[in-house]
Amino acid sequence: GAVVSQHPSWVICKSGTSVKIECRSLDFQATTMFWYRQFPKQSLMLMATSNEGSKATYEQGVEKDKFLINHASLTLSTLTVTSAHPEDSSFYICSARDATGELFFGEGSRLTVL
Amino acid sequence: QKEVEQNSGPLSVPEGAIASLNCTYSDRGSQSFFWYRQYSGKSPELIMFIYSNGDKEDGRFTAQLNKASQYVSLLIRDSQPSDSATYLCAVNSSPFGNEKLTFGTGTRLTIIP
Numbered sequence: 001g002a003v004v005s006q007h008p009s010w011v012i013c014k015s016g017t018s019v020k021i022e023c024r025s026l027d028f029q030a031t032t033m034f035w036y037r038q039f040p041k042q043s044l045m046l047m048a049t050s051n052e053g054s055k056a057t058y059e060q061g062v063e064k065d066k067f068l069i070n071h072a073s074l075t076l077s078t079l080t081v082t083s084a085h086p087e088d089s090s091f092y093i094c095s096a097r098d099a100t101g102e103l104f105f106g107e108g109s110r111l112t113v114l
Numbered sequence: 115q116k117e118v119e120q121n122s123g124p125l126s127v128p129e130g131a132i133a134s135l136n137c138t139y140s141d142r143g144s145q146s147f148f149w150y151r152q153y154s155g156k157s158p159e160l161i162m163f164i165y166s167n168g169d170k171e172d173g174r175f176t177a178q179l180n181k182a183s184q185y186v187s188l189l190i191r192d193s194q195p196s197d198s199a200t201y202l203c204a205v206n207s208s209p210f211g212n213e214k215l216t217f218g219t220g221t222r223l224t225i226i227p
Contacts, residue, residue: 107157
C-alpha cells in the first residue's frame with residue numbers, strides 16, 4: 001500500500017527556536033496533504049490543508065504565521081513551527097491522499113519544546 | 115460546530131468476545147464515515163470506511179451506519195489481544211473522498227487474554 005513518511009519522528013528543541021517537519025509520499029503523488037496535531041489523550045485536530053503549488057488553508061484558530069506550511073512538490077510538504085514554545089509540544093501527524101482518494105497517515109512527529 | 119462523540123472508555127473485552135464501539139455525529143450532512151485504529155505513540159491506520167446505511171463487513175470487522183440516528187459503530191468479532199488500541203471514529207461532510215475529517219476523541223479498547 002501507499003506509504004507516507006515523516007521526519008523527524010521525534011525532536012526536542014529549546015523555546016524560541018524553529019522546527020521543521022517533513023512529510024513525504026513515497027510511492028504516489030499527493031496534490032493535497034493534511035497536517036494534524038494530537039495532544040495526549042485527545043483526538044487529531046486538523047491544523048491545515050496543504051495544496052501543492054498554492055498557499056495552505058488553515059483551520060480556524062491556527063496561526064498561519066506560526067505554523068508555516070510549504071508544499072513545493074507533489075511528494076513533499078513541510079511544517080515549520082516557528083518560535084516554538086512549550087505549549088506547542090505535541091504529536092504532529094501528516095496525511096496524504098492517493099489517486100483513489102484513500103488517506104494515508106505518516107508515522108507522526110513528536111515535538112517537545114523545553 | 116461539527117462534532118463527533120465517542121465514549122473514551124476504557125472498554126475491556128475478553129479475548130474471543132465481540133467488541134462494540136460506538137460513535138455519534140452532529141452534522142446531518144455528513145457523507146462518509148471512517149474507523150481508524152491507533153496504537154499508543156503511533157499514527158492512525160484505516161480499518162474501514164462506510165458510506166451507506168446498513169452493515170459493511172471486512173473480515174472480523176463490521177461497520178454499521180444509521181444516518182437517521184446519526185450513529186456509526188464498529189464491531190470486532192473474535193477479539194484478539196492485538197486489537198487492544200484506541201479506535202478513532204472520523205466523519206467527512208464532503209461527498210468526495212475524505213478531504214477534511216473530523217475525528218472523535220477515540221475509545222480505548224483493551225482485550226483481556
